[in-house]
Amino acid sequence: MEQPLLGGASARRCCSLSTLKAWLPVLSWLPRYRLKWLQMDLLAGLTVGLTTVPQALAYAEVAELPVQFGLYSSFMGGFIYTLLGTSKDVTLGPTAIMSLLCASVVGGEPHRAALLSLLCGLIQAGMAILRLGFLLDFISYPVIKGFTCAAAVTIGFSQVKNILGIQGVPREFVWEVYYTFYKIPESRVGDVVLGLLCLLLLVMLTYMKSSLGSEDDSTSSRAARKLVWTVATMRNALVVSAASLVAFSWDAFGHHVFTLTGKTTQGLPPFQPPPTSDTTANGTVVSFGEIVKGFGGGLAVIPFMGLLESIAIAKAFASQNDYRINANQELLAIGVTNVMGSFVSAYPVTGSFGRTAVNSQTGVCTPAGGIVTSIIVLLSLAFLMPAFYYIPKASLAAVIICAVAPMVDYRVVAKMWRIHKLDLLPFCVTFLMSFWEVQYGIIGGVAVSGVLLLYSTARPQIKVSDQGLLVMELGSGLSFPATEYLSHVIHTQALQVSPPRSVVLDCHHVSVIDYTVVSELRDLLRQFKLREVQFIFSGVQPSVLEVLMSADLQDFRHADCVQTALQMESRTRE
Structure with a gap:
């Protein structure tokens, strides 16, 4: 008897006056x-x-x-x-x-x-x-x-x-x-x-x-x-x-x-x-x-x-x-x-x-x-x-x-130059291609904007600072296009130097993470363990932490903030 009641309620909702007002x-x-x-x-x-x-x-x-x-x-x-x-x-x-x-x-x-x-x-x-x-x-x-x-x-x-x-x-x-x-x-x-x-x-x-x-x-x-x-x-x-x-x-x-x-x-x-x-x-x-x-x-x-x-x-x-x-x-x-x-x-x-x-x-x-x-x-x-x-x-x-x-808003060019010069690229591509065929101009501009968007996703900002060990602050979310770039930065800055250095990965800006990134992090943790240095996560948001914990990463360590992570690393050395 439960299901018909639910169906009736749904039907009444669809035929209600508020729904009719929304459509008309x-x-x-x-x-x-x-x-x-x-x-x-x-x-x-x-x-x-x-x-x-x-x-x-x-x-x-x-x-x-x-x-x-x-x-x-x-x-x-x-x-x-x-x-x-x-x-x-x-x-x-x-x-x-x-x-x-x-x-x-x-x-x-x-x-x-x-x-x-x-x-x-x-x-x-x-x-x-x-x-x-x-x-x-x-x-x-x-x-x-x-x-x-x-x-x-x-x-x-x-x-x-x-x-x-x-x-x-x-x-x-x-x-x-x-x-x-x-x-x-x-x-x-x-x-x-x-x-x-x-x-x-x-x-x-x-x-x-x-x-x-x-x-x-x-x-x-x-x-x-x-x-x-x-x-x-x-x-x-x-x-x-x-x-x-x-x-x-x-x-x-x-x-x-x-x-x-x-x-x-x-x-x-x-x-x-x-x-x-x-x-x-x-x-x-x-x-x-x-x-x-x-x-x-x-x-x-x-x-x-x-x-x-x-x-x-x-x-x-x-x-x-x-x-x-x-x-x-x-x-x-x-x-x-x-x-x-x-x-x-x-x-x-x-x-x-x-x-x-x-x-x-x-x-x-x-x-x-x-x-x-x-x-x-x-x-x-x-x-x-x-x-x-x-x-x-x-x-x-x-x-x-x-x-x-x-x-014809010529002032917009000066504004883009002053605020964000890279926006001039899709603007110019759209403007010039539209003289060939107007629809090609829009398609070309959207394609260039998409490439710029994907590039920013694949190359997230990573701020590196030396606080006794390397602190790498991620400026945005992590998704699969950024995996190779993140791995390259960590390898060149920490694992390929002599001696290898410990890293604190500051993730307080990261709200999204996917399976490809988790797989790469698993490999990085293994690399750090082989070189006997530490890889600690800090400021991990609950939604991201839930994903990382469910992945069952070996030697996964995390802290609430960078300072706590630094203290964890110093206690490990002692």
Whole structure:
């Protein structure tokens, strides 16, 4: 009768309200929802929506997809995150980095981009269910910074051709740089002038927003400050709209001086699963397995980078606004968003730092603000697509360049040089390899970081001092990669000198030990006994001592501290 009771208790626990709230965080805040929160969420959602639309159009260019696919990727996140998200501030949608990664993997093919979103979402949701979020800890900060800096340079420079209005520039970075400069004489004056004006306006508005002073008692000053903040926050929408009006005016009079976005598909995307096969231009059918094989390393890199980017943003704003997030629940929210997004032809999305900052600054109270943002995107798809025909590509290029410019953090190099010079190695490897292929940059950086981590494990710090006999203080845990190095140091310092010397091995920093190390210690004890010198352990932690005692080492001696060990050795000589 005992077992059924346990099973019933487990089932009740799984189906309890607290468990349901853990999987659906909306149930925690929705019963407490207030009218004041609704007002703030509506305002924040509207503001973020006006920021999202022009950015989504621009990021679709980075992903080498038709501009409507940026909007297809921008509305599902608001609905899903409201149900599953644990941060009130985070907004999910296309970002510069995810767009660049998508372009490098799918090569501008919308069907494959949707399939990539499905597979990435399944991987991310699977990681959440299996609680594998800790794997993100193996991507070090220098690797992240190296990648984001390289991605910013790559994305920014890729838009120079649109500012200049030149065509026929390849995507590979080295050739892109060469042909951009080679084709400068083919630049279109209208695109250059409009692109530079848009850049200037965006920079000015960004500077005005960052230069706003503190609040004072003057009502007029507060109103002026609010107006400047609003205009600066909506700068992307305002600049793109103004540029579109200019382009429409010139086009209406028969002067085609700008490179326009062109015809876009109007209406909402059909809700259907992404195709699992493809057909090339010459009629060859490409199977699901061949498509997945073509994704290559991108299928590992993109889910990880999406999770990393979004969770880093969520943690930053949770700390800033004094609340906590659930990292594994955030993984689930991103995964489900990408899975569901694939059914509306979306490409992989993640949290956006810029739009999340706008959301937070506008005073959003709950994730429900994302619903308002999604509705604005859907309305744009339903009614505004014909107007997007007249959006100059130069204006979208200006939006992208201003969005990615802050990602080039040159100061981080000086900080790494000052704090830990060795971190520059994975940073530089990631930065340089990302210009070849962005996913190779991340893989290369992680590999170098892993080698450095393994090296520090295999070469633990051993501080040697002479206190009548040798005292060797271990600076970290002992595991099998460190066995040979520890044995080498002890042999060269104590056993191979004449006469051989006794050793006290100070283990007070050691919290981990394994079978390989124990086997080597057994051999060392035998070597010390043959040479009639002492080998004493000191400061052994209880967990390590338990392992050593269970190994039944012959002539194993230990003391609570180094001084006690020295006294033991002196009594042995007497």
